[in-house]
Every structure is written in structure tokens, then in C-alpha cells.
Amino acid sequence: MKENRYDAIVIGSGISGGWAAKELTEKGLKTIMLERGRNVEHVKDYLSATKHPWEFPHRGGRTKQMIEDYPVLKRDYPLNEKNLDFWVNEKENPYTEVQRFDWYRGYQVGGRSLMWGRHSYRLSDIDFEANIRDGHGIDWPIRYKDMDPWYSYVERWAGISGNRDGIAVLPDGDYLPPMEMNVVEKDVADRIKEHYNGKRQFIIGRTANITAPHHGRVNCQYQKQCALGCNFGAYFSTQSSTLPAAVATGNLTLRPFSIVTRILYDKDTKLATGVEVLDAETHQTYEYFADVVFVCASALNSAWILMNSATDIWEDGLGSSSGELGHNVMDHHFKCGARGTIEGYEDRYYFGRRPTGVYIPRFRNLNGEQRDYVRGFGYQGGANRHRWDGEVAEMSVGGDWKDAICEPGPWQIGFTAFGETLPYHDNRIFLDPDRKDKWGLPTLAMDCSILDNEEKMRIDMMNDCREMLEVAGVKNVKTFDQGYGFGQSIHEMGTARMGNDPKTSVLNKHNQIWDAKNVFVTDGASMTSASCVNPSLTYMAMTARAVDFAVRELKRRNL
Numbered sequence: 022m023k024e025n026r027y028d029a030i031v032i033g034s035g036i037s038g039g040w041a042a043k044e045l046t047e048k049g050l051k052t053i054m055l056e057r058g059r060n061v062e063h064v065k066d067y068l069s070a071t072k073h074p075w076e077f078p079h080r081g082g083r084t085k086q087m088i089e090d091y092p093v094l095k096r097d098y099p100l101n102e103k104n105l106d107f108w109v110n111e112k113e114n115p116y117t118e119v120q121r122f123d124w125y126r127g128y129q130v131g132g133r134s135l136m137w138g139r140h141s142y143r144l145s146d147i148d149f150e151a152n153i154r155d156g157h158g159i160d161w162p163i164r165y166k167d168m169d170p171w172y173s174y175v176e177r178w179a180g181i182s183g184n185r186d187g188i189a190v191l192p193d194g195d196y197l198p199p200m201e202m203n204v205v206e207k208d209v210a211d212r213i214k215e216h217y218n219g220k221r222q223f224i225i226g227r228t229a230n231i232t233a234p235h236h237g238r239v240n241c242q243y244q245k246q247c248a249l250g251c252n253f254g255a256y257f258s259t260q261s262s263t264l265p266a267a268v269a270t271g272n273l274t275l276r277p278f279s280i281v282t283r284i285l286y287d288k289d290t291k292l293a294t295g296v297e298v299l300d301a302e303t304h305q306t307y308e309y310f311a312d313v314v315f316v317c318a319s320a321l322n323s324a325w326i327l328m329n330s331a332t333d334i335w336e337d338g339l340g341s342s343s344g345e346l347g348h349n350v351m352d353h354h355f356k357c358g359a360r361g362t363i364e365g366y367e368d369r370y371y372f373g374r375r376p377t378g379v380y381i382p383r384f385r386n387l388n389g390e391q392r393d394y395v396r397g398f399g400y401q402g403g404a405n406r407h408r409w410d411g412e413v414a415e416m417s418v419g420g421d422w423k424d425a426i427c428e429p430g431p432w433q434i435g436f437t438a439f440g441e442t443l444p445y446h447d448n449r450i451f452l453d454p455d456r457k458d459k460w461g462l463p464t465l466a467m468d469c470s471i472l473d474n475e476e477k478m479r480i481d482m483m484n485d486c487r488e489m490l491e492v493a494g495v496k497n498v499k500t501f502d503q504g505y506g507f508g509q510s511i512h513e514m515g516t517a518r519m520g521n522d523p524k525t526s527v528l529n530k531h532n533q534i535w536d537a538k539n540v541f542v543t544d545g546a547s548m549t550s551a552s553c554v555n556p557s558l559t560y561m562a563m564t565a566r567a568v569d570f571a572v573r574e575l576k577r578r579n580l
Contacts, residue, residue, distance in 0.1 A: 035132025067250025360435025
């Protein structure tokens with residue numbers, strides 16, 4: 022093999038990139054995985070995973086300096102000193118907000134697979150057919166039957182725990198034993214199911230936390246410190262699962278600190294020949310060559326790479342011939358719902374800190390119902406006990422006070438809704454040539470917002486939750502809407518969507534770029550609609566499916 026020559030190149034090392042590397046190497050392809058950030062070694066580099074709160078200088082919180090240095094991250098929970106190194110340096114990596122856009126990034130080996138929420142659900146045909154049914158966006162080029170075996174394939178390897186609940190809108194998968202709901206959740210679930218005659222379900226979250234030893238990984242210890250890295254490998258990440266599998270083949274080269282600036286394209290063959298890389302440490306430029314390229318840099322960064330590629334042929338970049346590259350940006354709008362307290366369980370508690378909540382699948386706009394908006398939403402949440410909150414400054418001394426604060430407080434239960442955002446063409450990202458990053462590269466500008474359909478949906482997202490809690494006997498129920506910034510769900514999708522027609526889409530049904538059939542995009546960029554469920558499991562399945570197709574095409578010499 023010539024220097025810098027491989028069978029395959031994978032750009033990005035997060036959930037999609039890790040899967041691409043595993044599948045390509047296990048099929049015998051010499052593969053290089055390029056990551057723009059630093060290396061993070063499993064266990065060794067989880068520096069905060071075993072620390073107690075008092076071992077952090079600021080008890081795990083945030084400082085004024087952190088707030089100044091991270092003007093975007095400070096907008097929500099991610100900004101804290103426990104795992105700050107897992108989040109991108111915002112001063113080195115700026116972007117432009119035409120409209121507010123909360124872009125939470127992780128530039129390191131493993132990407133955001135180290136910090137993700139781990140809810141893992143399949144899309145159903147209700148989702149794959151949504152666009153063609155209601156006329157928003159374009160039709161998906163695939164259906165559930167195309168994805169079903171690949172969902173099973175990645176579930177079995179990643180280790181998804183959950184129940185087979187028999188819900189049409191939320192297809193069952195191949196699961197490890199589920200985690201258990203606590204006593205309040207079980208009772209509330211029974212009351213909701215009875216009141217709505219089974220039309221609304223309340224189930225344990227299907228999560229990428231293993232509940233039994235699995236492929237050399239140790240089952241979850243219920244510490245709920247997942248975002249700090251897991252020394253047990255109990256949740257799915259690149260480091261715990263796909264990277265070790267790829268390394269074991271002997272076919273993987275991992276190169277961190279490698280910023281892919283463009284895909285190299287041959288206009289005569291209409292194929293990519295490789296990629297150009299800027300070394301993030303030395304600022305030296307290198308080229309790597311391969312027969313196939315998998316772009317898995319995350320929905321926005323994958324689009325950025327394509328926009329910077331083959332601009333001598335297409336002004337707006339590789340894959341832009343349809344006029345859709347960078348458009349149709351989607352996220353899940355959330356941060357609204359309801360919560361309250363529940364009585365009668367003061368003598369009951371629960372074990373450990375379960376790392377997943379409970380889930381209420383979508384029930385709106387199904388079976389002929391039509392609200393004043395299209396699509397729907399699901400809920401994530403759960404029940405727990407407050408800490409004792411009877412602290413009074415002048416009484417906060419003595420043995421009685423110490424005994425009191427060891428007692429748990431009242432039970433509470435609440436849910437946050439996650440709603441589907443439609444694929445609006447005008448929700449877009451584009452290159453801002455006037456604003457450069459640390460390496461002198463053009464940055465992205467974001468021009469996205471939710472519109473009337475989503476605003477109407479948010480009313481039901483609150484009121485439906487209040488109604489369900491009240492019929493279940495929950496007291497003092499209050500709705501809330503904390504406001505939503507586009508991107509805040511960290512579920513960016515749609516910038517290089519799949520489709521049936523090269524005139525209206527960037528990718529075909531195999532995740533190939535229409536304009537370069539040996540380039541595959543399998544992360545959130547490829548999504549044609551958003552559904553209302555967490556999307557990462559779909560990225561895994563689409564990546565495994567696309568690799569299988571790509572390798573077969575390589576063997577047939579069609580790429």
C-alpha cells in the first residue's frame with residue numbers, strides 16, 4: 022500500500038464514524054478514520070468519571086470565566102467543569118447566528134458519542150411516509166422494511182435495553198433486559214393506560230445502556246455519570262464498542278487532529294479520489310486517497326466539508342447540484358411539558374441512579390385524528406424524590422438538622438416533550454467567508470427557526486402532559502415552556518437529505534451523493550424528515566446498511 026493510500030476513508034469518529042470504521046474494517050478494507058480533535062482513550066482519559074463533587078474546584082459547577090469563554094454552551098446544562106474538555110473550544114471554532122442557533126459540539130475521538138442521551142428508538146413507516154402523506158419536504162427513498170434488519174443488527178451489537186411493547190408507532194427491537202420503572206412510574210403508567218384505553222402508553226426508555234455483560238463490556242452500575250465517560254463501557258460509545266472492534270481487525274488507522282478541509286474530486290471519472298487534511302497541530306496539509314469515502318462529521322460539519330469540495334465544478338460544493346445542500350435543517354423542539362407532585366408513596370424509594378427515564382410515544386395525529394398542526398411529539402421524563410428542602414438558615418445546625426437532611430422529600434413526576442420540526446427549505450446553513458476559525462477556514466452561518474406548525478404543537482405538548490398527569494392523580498400540576506433555541510436538542514439533521522430524485526435531494530437511497538457515487542453520508546445530514554424520536558439509532562443502522570452496499574459495489578467494481 023502506497024503511503025497515504027487506503028481502501029476507505031472515514032471522516033469523523035462519533036456514532037456514525039465509529040460504525041463506518043467497524044463495518045469497513047471487518048469487511049477487510051484498510052481504513053483510515055480522520056478526527057479533527059484530540060484522541061480520547063477509553064477509561065484512561067475519563068478524568069472525571071470517578072470523582073466526587075467535592076473533588077472539583079467548584080463542586081462541578083461553572084465559573085464566570087467559563088461563562089465568558091463559552092457564550093453558547095452556557096445557554097443550557099452542558100456547561101460545567103466536570104466534562105468541559107469534551108466540548109468544543111468556542112473561541113477557536115466560532116460560527117455566525119443569523120438567527121439563534123445553539124450548536125453544542127464535541128471535537129475529539131468519539132465525538133458526542135461520549136456525551137449523548139442514549140435514548141434509542143426506531144423510526145416507523147409512519148415516519149418514513151410522513152412527507153409524502155402531508156406534503157412537507159420530499160418522500161424518503163426507503164421504508165421501514167429497508168431498515169428493519171439493520172436496526173436489529175446495530176441493536177444487537179450496541180446493546181440496547183428495553184421492552185418489546187407492541188406499539189405500532191414505535192417498532193420493537195432486539196433488546197437486552199429493560200431497566201425497571203419505580204413504583205410511582207408503574208402506577209402512573211397503569212392509570213394512564215386505563216384512562217385512555219391503551220391509546221397512550223407509558224414505557225421504560227429504550228436506552229443504549231447495557232443491563233448484562235455484553236461484548237466484553239460490563240453492565241450498567243446505575244451511577245448516572247455517563248457524560249463523564251464510563252469506565253465499565255456500560256453505555257454505547259465509539260470508545261466502548263465500535264472502535265475496539267475496528268482496531269481488532271488490524272485494518273484501522275486512526276488519525277486525530279486531522280481537519281478534513283475538502284473531498285478531492287475527479288471531474289472526468291465523477292468520483293472522489295480522497296481528501297485534503299489540515300493537521301490541527303502543525304497546520305501542515307496532507308492528502309489521503311481511497312476508493313470510497315464515508316462522511317460522518319455530524320450533520321452540520323458534513324455539509325461544511327461538502328460545501329468546500331469541488332467548488333470549481335459546483336459553486337456551492339459537492340452535492341449541491343440539486344440546490345438542497347445546507348437546506349432543510351431540522352432539530353427536535355422541546356423544553357416544554359408539565360410536572361407535579363404525587364402523594365401516598367412516602368414509605369417507598371428506588372435503587373441507584375437509573376441512567377434513563379420513561380417514555381410516552383407519540384399519540385397525536387394518528388388513526389385519522391388531525392389537530393391544527395401536522396406530525397407529533399413524544400415525552401421523556403420520570404418520577405423521583407426531592408431532597409429534603411426544609412432548610413432554614415437559622416436552623417441549619419445541630420444533630421436534628423443533620424438527621425433531617427438525610428430524609429428524602431416528596432415525590433415528583435414530570436415530562437418534557439420532544440416535537441418534530443418540519444423540513445423547511447428556508448432553514449439553512451451556509452459558509453460565512455468573512456468569519457474564519459483558528460485555522461483560517463471559513464465558518465458556518467445558521468439561519469433556522471421553528472414556525473407556526475411547531476408553535477401550535479407546543480401548546481398540546483404542555484396541555485396534554487398536564488391532562489395525563491392530572492388523570493393519574495398527580496397534584497399541583499404546572500405546565501412549563503422554558504423557551505427553545507434551534508439546535509438545543511443536539512439532534513441536527515437534514516443538510517444533505519436522501520431522496521429519489523437528484524433534482525431535489527443530495528443523496529440516493531443508499532446514502533450515496535448523486536454527484537459522486539463513491540462518497541456516502543450517513544450521519545444526521547442524510548435525514549429526510551425528523552420524526553419525534555431520538556435519531557442516533559437510525560444513524561447507526563443507515564451507516565451499517567450503507568457500508569454493506571458500498572463494499573458489495575466495490576467488489577463489483579462499480580465504484
